[in-house]
Amino acid sequence: MRIVRHRSGGAPSWGVVDGDQLLGATGTPFVDLMPAEAIGPLADVRLLAPVTPRSIMCVGRNYSSHAEELGNAVPGEPILFLKPPSSVVGPGAEVHYPELSQRVDPEAELCLVIGKRAHRVSEEDAFSVIGGYTIGNDFTARDMQKSDDGGQWTRGKGFHTFCPLGPWVDTELDPTDVRVTLSVDGELRQDGRTRDFIWDIPYLIRYITRFMALEPGDVVMTGTPQGVAPVEVGQTVSAEIEGLGRLESHVIAEPAA
Secondary structure, eight states: OEEEEEESSSSOEEEEEETTEEEEEESOTTTTOEEEEEEEEGGGSEEEOSOOOSOEEEEEOOSHHHHHHTTOOOOSSOEEEEEOGGGEEOTTOEEEEOTTOSOEEOOEEEEEEEOSOBSSOOSTTGGGGEEEEEEEEOOEEHHHHTOTTSOOHHHHHOSTTOEEEEEEEESSOOGGGOEEEEEETTEEEEEEEGGGOSSOHHHHHHHHHTTSOBOTTOEEEOOOOSOOOOBOTTOEEEEEETTTEEEEEEEEEOOOO
């Protein structure tokens, strides 16, 4: 099942994708969501970010090739950081290039969407707490992240609009070996496969839930492959994951306050 959030004249609503059509839905995602009446062609519907996470936990340097391209050592255990929920936007949304930054990099990532409360979960039970999968783009003000005062990861990765998610949550994807790519104005930049994770999904779920609880709708961004490079205002960024589709974002100058 592919679960979406959409807006059609009123409050955000849940829906289910059926081919190129959007169906309404009843119930609660990951609990009892069921398809309902037909709404119309998916292309005619404004899709929102498919979840509204309380926490967005991100994994840094989960591909050794990405660590090496940025001149970083491959870490001995996962590097974790949080992006604020206020950074989330949906498919097709505008990403604001901050006035405070001179270099912004997009990073395509497979995202785990938590389906039920997860605390102290074993590797054997890891997949049982995952409700589905979506595409994420971890936009990063690289100059701030690597600043001379020791780095500003939260600031560099937490700008408004810096976490596009979508276009849907797929509950049936097998995430163990899928292709993850990122293109800018049609030019391929990033290209990797999830089989090359340093820490696989069960390990990450166990590692993270040993110290914090994840709630339904929370997101775990699993890391980005090699090929990271900056973007400019006016460019279109497309993150794609095999079996999940495409998440497109448009980079614009940060609007005046």
